[in-house]
Each structure stands twice: as C-alpha cells, then as structure tokens.
Amino acid sequence: MSGDTTTTGAGAPAASPDTPERSWPLWEVFVRGKRGLSHVHVGSLHAPDAEMALRNGRDLYTRRQEGVSIWVVRADDITASSPDEKDSFFDPAADKIYRHPTFYDVPEDVEYL
Amino acid sequence: MTTPTDPVTDPATDDAGVAREAGSAAYVLALADDALVYAQRLGEWMTNAPQIEEDMALGNIALDLLGQARALYPHVGVLDGTGRGEDDYAMLRDERAFRNVHLVEQERGDFGQEMARLLWFSAWQCELHGRLAAGSDEVLAGVAGKSLKEVRYHLDHARQWVVRLGDGTAESHRRMQAALEWAAPYVDELFDDEPAAAAVAAGVLTAPPSSVRPSVERAVEEVVATATLTMPETPRWRSRGGRDGIHSRPMGSLLAEMQHIARSHPGATW
Numbered sequence: 001m002s003g004d005t006t007t008t009g010a011g012a013p014a015a016s017p018d019t020p021e022r023s024w025p026l027w028e029v030f031v032r033g034k035r036g037l038s039h040v041h042v043g044s045l046h047a048p049d050a051e052m053a054l055r056n057g058r059d060l061y062t063r064r065q066e067g068v069s070i071w072v073v074r075a076d077d078i079t080a081s082s083p084d085e086k087d088s089f090f091d092p093a094a095d096k097i098y099r100h101p102t103f104y105d106v107p108e109d110v111e112y113l
Numbered sequence: 114m115t116t117p118t119d120p121v122t123d124p125a126t127d128d129a130g131v132a133r134e135a136g137s138a139a140y141v142l143a144l145a146d147d148a149l150v151y152a153q154r155l156g157e158w159m160t161n162a163p164q165i166e167e168d169m170a171l172g173n174i175a176l177d178l179l180g181q182a183r184a185l186y187p188h189v190g191v192l193d194g195t196g197r198g199e200d201d202y203a204m205l206r207d208e209r210a211f212r213n214v215h216l217v218e219q220e221r222g223d224f225g226q227e228m229a230r231l232l233w234f235s236a237w238q239c240e241l242h243g244r245l246a247a248g249s250d251e252v253l254a255g256v257a258g259k260s261l262k263e264v265r266y267h268l269d270h271a272r273q274w275v276v277r278l279g280d281g282t283a284e285s286h287r288r289m290q291a292a293l294e295w296a297a298p299y300v301d302e303l304f305d306d307e308p309a310a311a312a313v314a315a316g317v318l319t320a321p322p323s324s325v326r327p328s329v330e331r332a333v334e335e336v337v338a339t340a341t342l343t344m345p346e347t348p349r350w351r352s353r354g355g356r357d358g359i360h361s362r363p364m365g366s367l368l369a370e371m372q373h374i375a376r377s378h379p380g381a382t383w
Contacts, residue, residue, distance in 0.1 A: 024164060045166050052273060056166040059173050 026075040027053040029060070031067035039071050047072075138192035140312035141253060142202070143212035143356050144241075145185035149203055150364075151217035151234060152178035153371050155227075163224060170270060174231070177263040184256045191252075204375035208364055212308070215352035216299035218364045225285070225292035228274040233296055235267035236332040237303045240325035241318075249316035272336045279340025290342050297345040299352045303329075308356035 024046040030039035042061045047053035053072040062070065081089055093099070155175035162168045186199040216230060242264055245257035278289040306313075306321040313321050337344050352361070375381075 046164055047166060048277065052277075055270065055273065056170065059170045060166065063173070 024048045027057070027072045028075050028078060029053075029057040030071040030073070031057070031061055032069040033067055034065075039069065042066075044075060050074075136192065137250065137312035137315045137317040138189050139212065140309045140318070141185055141192060141250075142189045143214075143308055145182045145189060145202065146211045146213035147217055147234075148178040148185070149182035150211070150213045150367065152176070152182065153367055154217060154219075154221060155231075157221050158227065161221075167224075171227070174267050174270065177260070177267065181256065181260050181263075185253075188250075188252045188256075200375065204372050208360055208368055209358040211358060211360065211364070211368070212356050213360075214299065214302040214355040215361050216296070216302065218355070218360060218367055219299065220363045222295065223288060223292070224274075225278055225289045226295050228271050228278065229289070229292040229296040230299075231267060232271035232275055232333055232336060233300055233303070233329075235264050235271055236329045237325070238264040239268055239332070240329050241322070244319045244325065245317070247319050253317055268332070275336050275342070276340045279337070279342040286341065289340065293337065293342060294345045298348040298350050301351045302353060302355055305353075305356060 025048075026044055027047055027050075028044050029042050031042045032039045045053065045056050045060055047056045050072060054070055057070045057072055061067070152175040155171050155178065158171040158175075159168050162171055182203065183199050186197075186202040189202065190197040216234060219230070221227065239261070242257040242261045246254050246261060248254050248257075275289060278285040280286070281289075304323045304326045306323050309318055309322050312318045334344055354360070
C-alpha cells in the first residue's frame with residue numbers, strides 16, 4: 001500500500017527518495033519591535049534554509065507590523081541550559097542580595113538615576 | 114481628479130447581458146479580475162502547501178491580491194458610471210463578464226507550476242504597477258503605488274522557490290522546468306495592448322502593456338538562469354480571449370465555488 005506512494009510534498013526540496021519523511025529544519029525567530037531596543041524571541045518555524053526562514057518569519061510573525069528587524073537562528077545551533085542543571089545554575093544567586101544595587105542612598109537632587 | 118471620465122451613466126449591454134465598460138474602466142476591471150481570480154486560486158493552497166509555513170506565505174499573497182481587487186472594483190463602478198460595489202463585481206457577474214487572463218484561472222497544479230505562475234504574474238505586476246503609479250488616475254495610482262511593495266515581495270517569493278527547485282534535486286529541476294513550459298502559453302495575454310488602448314489614451318496607463326514585456330522577460334530570465342533552468346521556446350499555442358470574457362474550462366467551477374454562498378443568500382451579512 002505504501003510502496004507505490006511516491007508523491008511527497010510537491011515543493012519540499014529537502015526530501016529525497018532515501019529520506020521521504022525528512023522535513024525542513026527548525027529555526028528560532030527573533031523580532032525587534034518598532035520601539036524595542038533588542039530582538040525578542042517570538043517563536044519557531046520550519047524552513048529549508050536561512051533565506052527562506054527569514055521570509056517565513058516575516059509572514060508568520062510580522063503580519064501585524066510587529067517588527068522592523070528579524071533574526072533567524074537554527075535551533076540546532078543554540079546551546080541551551082538544561083532544566084536538570086537548573087538548581088546548580090540559578091539557585092546560588094538567590095541568597096546573594098548584595099549583588100543587587102539596593103544598598104546605596106540615592107541623593108535627592110540627582111535626577112535620572 | 115484629472116481623470117477624463119466619460120459621461121456614460123447607462124453602459125450598453127449586449128445580448129449576453131455583459132455590460133460594456135466605457136473608456137479605461139474595462140482595463141481597470143481586467144486588472145481587478147486578475148487579482149481576484151488569482152487570489153482565489155492561491156487561497157486553494159491553504160492546507161495543501163508543502164509545509165504550513167508555505168500555506169501562510171501563499172495565503173498572505175492571496176490576501177494582498179484580494180485587497181488590490183477590493184480597492185479597484187469600487188473605482189470601476191465610478192469609471193463606468195454604474196456605481197456598482199465590490200460585491201456586485203466579484204459575486205454577481207457571470208463568467209462572460211470577467212476580464213481576467215487565462216493564466217490566473219488555470220487549476221492549481223503542483224507547487225512548481227504555482228511558482229512559475231507567480232513568477233510571471235508578479236514580475237508583470239511589478240512593471241505594470243510602476244506605470245500605473247505614474248498615471249493620471251489618482252485612485253489607480255494610489256492603489257498601484259501601495260501594492261507595488263506587496264508585489265515586489267510576491268516576486269521575491271517566487272524567485273526564492275524557482276531558484277531552489279531549479280537548482281535543487283534532479284527531480285525538482287525536472288518538474289520546475291516542466292512548470293515553466295506549462296506557464297509559457299499563458300504569458301502573451303498579459304501584454305496584449307488592445308484591451309488597454311482606452312486606458313493608455315486616457316493617460317491612466319503611461320505606456321501600453323507590450324512596452325513592459327522586455328523588462329518583465331528580463332526579470333524572469335534572470336531568475337530562470339540563476340535556477341539553472343532554460344526559458345521555454347515560444348509556444349505554438351497561446352491562450353487568448355480572457356480580456357474579452359472568453360474563458361477556459363476551469364473558470365466556471367472557480368466562479369461557482371467563489372460565488373455560490375453570496376448567490377445562495379443574496380444580501381446576507383454577518
């Protein structure tokens with residue numbers, strides 16, 4: 001039954017007869033909003049390459065004028081901290097309140113501080 | 114307004130009930146019909162594209178074209194003196210009254226065929242809308258100027274895919290080349306001067322459609338060459354008649370699907 005179904009996705013260039021189920025790689029999308037200072041992660045998508053990922057990102061995530069700049073990064077290229085390491089990574093900072101700049105007396109006549 | 118509108122308030126109607134649009138209205142109607150019918154075809158890709166991302170991309174392009182049609186139809190109603198609105202043109206006309214080219218009404222083929230069609234159509238729209246934006250009809254110039262940005266993106270989308278498919282696997286190359294051959298007979302109609310004669314005379318279009326052909330062909334040839342494909346030879350059979358309301362077989366079922374709700378429930382709103 002499945003032996004003669006050779007019709008893969010009409011336009012999926014990544015698919016070859018050897019790997020019929022192979023799909024496009026995952027990309028993470030970052031958008032800088034109009035008044036935003038930095039790019040913010042907005043989601044992910046599939047695309048065959050970086051150029052198409054940029055265009056898909058435009059179509060998926062800036063349809064309502066959300067942004068003026070897009071970055072795309074292969075999800076594989078992102079090294080992320082592991083949830084298993086959460087305790088050793090982040091908890092040690094919890095009791096070090098002296099790392100917060102809250103122990104200074106701010107002079108009253110200093111503006112913009 | 115500098116538009117030389119003809120003082121026609123009651124356009125002649127032929128035996129088939131087809132209104133004869135006066136002056137430049139006929140060509141503006143043709144452009145609106147191109148946009149509407151192609152939007153309908155592109156919309157058919159929703160859930161049918163290779164990936165959901167491509168569903169979205171083609172859906173976006175379809176909506177851009179639908180927006181162009183919606184902006185143009187009421188203006189046709191002004192030009193032809195009938196005061197008809199967008200629904201009157203889109204939903205309540207019969208096949209013979211549609212003026213779109215055959216290219217846009219052809220049934221959805223494979224993805225390569227769609228990219229070949231989009232390449233020609235958007236390359237043509239890019240050049241044409243540039244001419245319209247400089248024309249004497251302020252409404253039309255405004256619509257064309259706004260849509261030019263959209264259309265450039267459509268052309269870019271087609272370009273990206275034609276290059277990837279042409280310069281991809283042996284199979285994608287073969288099918289993309291076949292897609293170019295498929296589209297070739299439908300290209301001539303885009304550059305037919307006769308239906309645009311009145312629009313050119315009125316200054317609505319700053320140059321006849323045939324004058325944009327060299328630059329459109331250059332744009333397509335550049336993409337085709339980059340994609341390692343070859344331009345098809347001049348086809349012996351070429352489509353014609355769309356601008357006169359003579360359509361090919363797929364047009365009837367396209368209109369039936371597009372219009373049946375509006376016609377089954379006249380005047381319905383939600």
